[in-house]
Amino acid sequence: MRGGGMILSAGVAALVVLVLSLGARPSAADIPPRNETARVARYVAHRCDWGALATISSHEPVTGRPFANVFSVSDGPRGRSSGVIYLYLTTMEISVQDLQVNANASLTMSLAQTPYCREEKYDPQSPLCAHIILSGSVQKVNDTETDKAKLALFSRHPEMATWPRDHDWFFAKLNITNVWVLDYFGGIKTVTPEEYYQAKP
Structure with missing residues (x-):
């Protein structure tokens, strides 16, 4: 399969089939305990396939104001x-143009996009339907990280391999500087990036 000037190798294609067959249906049994906040953050980040990325708009008539847009993601x-x-990403996308002016962004991901909250009858705004907010800066990955980013994204979003090649797609990542977790009533919780990366989802 080809897309964005990329070739999805037979090995990656086989992995795509495998991971899609595994599915992803979080249950109350496998969500980390609420007191293990960093693990909850990693769990939500791994379970979610997309998020709302907020940038500072560089476009009239909302220049300088928050602008949120949906992006497919994978960790x-x-x-x-x-x-x-x-x-x-592609620079043809309006939010990516914002990032070229100001690379700072925040990404929100919620278990509302999984079957879990519906099955538990949690409203998407309910803290019991856990969500996270990650802030930092978005940057293009270097050559040594491209294969890892490609595998992460194409295994979860195989359609990406077929997207128009003339759009100059590139792989990027969010350099996380702040992590907030809301998974219960009583207010938002924070973890450091170091705690987040060290945790096991």
């Missing part, structure tokens, strides 16, 4: 969480 193939949030 690794199913069952192989790295905590690193990878994205597949």
